[in-house]
Amino acid sequence: MIDEIDLIALLADHAELARLCDLLEGVADDLPALPADDDATSLCHMLEHRLPTHEAREHRFRETVFAAQSMPNGEPLLDRIRCRGVSQIMQAQDLIAALQPSASPLPATTLGYMLRCFFEGCRADMAFEELAILVLADRRLTPTASTLLRDSLERRCRD
Template identity: 35%
Template sequence: MIDEIDLVPLIVEHSRWRQLCVRLERIADALPAMPTRIEIAALRCQVRDIFPATAEPPAFSLHALFQNEGSQPQVKTVLDGLRERRFSRTVEAQDLADMIAADHKRVCADTLGYMLRAVFAGWRESIALETLALLLIAPQRLTAAARAVLLQHMPAEAADS
């Protein structure tokens, strides 16, 4: 069974991603006014904290939750796709943070807005897809409390769709 306590690391991780998305969206909404050096430094610290640069990709918590189901070809394909999506989104966030720090004066507002929106939209989509995977891959293994936690933390964007 998957209980709510088993979901805590993932819920915390998703919460951190949401906080980053809020910061990125706030910067995008303020354009064409470019972010201050302080905001850039804070953003870079947040990105490095959430997505540390390592030689190995971080552990993927959904694989651990679905050890039994992970051997099924369809489930393995979904989980591998979600893991690859995380890796791509991580690289995009790291690149964005590095780019605005290095070329702060050379980046135009339109380019920065496009990059910001791509990163926060991608992370919000990843949160929704991972939450849906948890609800759909092995619904019989989710306790009522775990299901309630997942539904409570379902992104508003996904719930409105």
């Protein structure tokens, strides 16, 4: 069985990643003005550390929850989650390079596109992952875990 304690770290990571997405959306909304150097440095630090940490935790979660299960229909879902995690890290690296205070400024339209692709994709990926867990682990979720996951997914899809 999967209890809420098994989901807490993953959902806390999703909440932190959602906050980072909100900050990046604010940067995109403020373009063509760029963030102050301190803010840009802080965003770069979050991008550099949050995504690899998140991916590592997700990997451990998938290994713990799904590794021992035979899920012929679930493998494509888990493969998509893995691939999107790698893609997010690569996009974060591109954003770090673009947001560095010492970087040559990109045109606002280019930076805006990069930011929006990242935070919209990241939000969609979190919702997809939570939905995949609901589908793949449905019978193994305790009622409390199921409620926790459904509430998180509802918030994710509402934003």
